[in-house]
Amino acid sequence: MKNFIFQNPTKLVFGKGQIAKLAELIPAGGTLMVTYGGGSVKKNGVYEQVAHALQGRDYIEFWGIEPNPHVETLRKAIDVGKEKKVDYLLAVGGGSVLDGTKLVAAGIASDTDAWEIVLQGKTEKQIPFASVMTVPATGSEMNGGAVITRSETKEKYAFRGNYPQFSILDPEVTYTLSSHQIACGLADAYTHVLEQYMTTPGQSRLMDRWAEGVLLSIMEIAPKIKQNPKDYDLMADYMLAATMALNDFIRMGVTEDWSTHQIGHELTALHGTTHGHSLAIVMPATLRVLKDQKHAKLLQYGERIFGITEGSEEERVDKAIEKTEAFYRSLGLTTRLSEENIGMETINLIADRFNDRGVAYGENHNVTGDVAKEILLSCL
């Protein structure tokens, strides 16, 4: 096991009716800005619940943080925040609203341009923020990360900062999500776990078991949610699994990969592919291309997640990868670039971008532009 430091201070406030606790959770005094996306919260009752909980309190609303939040939009929120001397932010919406709000929190606390903050990769200077999370997927509600898009250049990068002071998760607010949102959310959470798990085996028995526990839970609930997306306990399992998939709980003392995410971000930046969907396309291909490197863990994964115990090691590895792709497809997502009309032009562009950056992603820092190209060709 590697040495590590773990600390996750976010207060998770989970369950039915918990939005009503907002007033006691947000510090009194100061100037609050509530950030929203495009208005779905007005259809699912969340807006009314938030407004009711904050009754009698002055606050500003900022609307229009889009999916894959654009730095161009967030700069406007930062300007408003600075002008109104905002000192607390509440994001109400999905992972994009919260990710965007994390950058707004950094931008208000700094004189540096917002995109510069993203490019720096991390910041500790942020005004405090919290969330009412409505879309289980990104885990942003309990981690310090955020992914931001610069639309003018079609670039998408992550940065790390502080954790939300609290996040309210009420599974009932997920009842109005579309089946595509749920599919992408499940794919996102599943892939988050694989990025932290599909590495060198034997680093931590417990972290392996916990990662597998999230995978098994998602596998089990996914078909049931399709049948009944308004089953409270199912949606609670989904919401908790998505949060626990990316809140540092399964990455203590172990190496991580994240090359699938790096490639997926490019697809989203260039084509607007929903984040979780981009991962469903890339992850099986990453496993195919890196299957020798990930051989031992793929065997363990195949046995513990899919019960694959027969055949040669090579066959079991291939079977585990096939079943992974089949799982993503079972969610209702495509897993091939050609199905999304993405072709060689994009593949070459992504390879060039990686090469231009001079970076190599993944657990072993070997996912160069050339390897990324191989991965993308494998899911063409």
Added chain:
Amino acid sequence: MKNFIFQNPTKLVFGKGQIAKLAELIPAGGTLMVTYGGGSVKKNGVYEQVAHALQGRDYIEFWGIEPNPHVETLRKAIDVGKEKKVDYLLAVGGGSVLDGTKLVAAGIASDTDAWEIVLQGKTEKQIPFASVMTVPATGSEMNGGAVITRSETKEKYAFRGNYPQFSILDPEVTYTLSSHQIACGLADAYTHVLEQYMTTPGQSRLMDRWAEGVLLSIMEIAPKIKQNPKDYDLMADYMLAATMALNDFIRMGVTEDWSTHQIGHELTALHGTTHGHSLAIVMPATLRVLKDQKHAKLLQYGERIFGITEGSEEERVDKAIEKTEAFYRSLGLTTRLSEENIGMETINLIADRFNDRGVAYGENHNVTGDVAKEILLSCL
């Protein structure tokens, strides 16, 4: 899933050589008191590492917090702390030193007598404290609980308060633990999980999986540790599993039991039985007596932990309980009161104590004095 609020602010600083980080982790200024047990830290090198890390800093030492820490000892530490205006505590040792220090932290911050604080069951008034944990077992290094003994009346009760600000866990310091300490530590951690898991099934798929993940990890490492108690990765797995067994991570949204602990505490208070050992004796008996109530979860446990899939449900339940007792015995612990020369006098006394308190413990609040007697007869 039940509504819940989760927040665990402890910073976990895990790995080789991490004790050297003490100086940067403890706030500068103020008056620090370092608390110790009976001196084992002078044999395993921990004392030197702490002294070296704190070189150049003034601090007070308090020695002599015993196993199952006595309120009588802790009152002395509180007096010293008040006299010297101590405002930060560092516990260096096992769960007892830290549990005792948690009460000292409360006593220094209060005018209430220390035993009164214990009887109140919880406190929020504590000076800040942290730990260097040397014995993986209680999880005290990452939770808000503490168990204190009043030796003059042979009573033992738990109270809850704040969490350690940080805890340093270096697996290398466990190399000098005795085989009995390790056996009791593994039994303690395993039982902590069962108290949070062996309840009504279907409350949270993920919490079930994570609890099972800790159980499976402990099952797997226990025989290997016997063979090689100085294998770093094994001891790291053990240390992490013990912490994760009782830090709120596996109890989100689910009911808990803890009746085995209540009975075990009595055995420790009356006979000095090591805490983990007392649980190894009581837990199998609790499962035998409450097996109808815990039927469905015992089936799941039997299948997922021991691979029991054959036979009638009744047979599978019995087999799961037998295997649980066999596991405790495999650690090198006895599991019957008669093996420890504990007999009817103690059984009747514990039943009387429960009846006198007018309490009923367990998930379903049905472990009365009479049921406790039945459980104790079952492990006689």
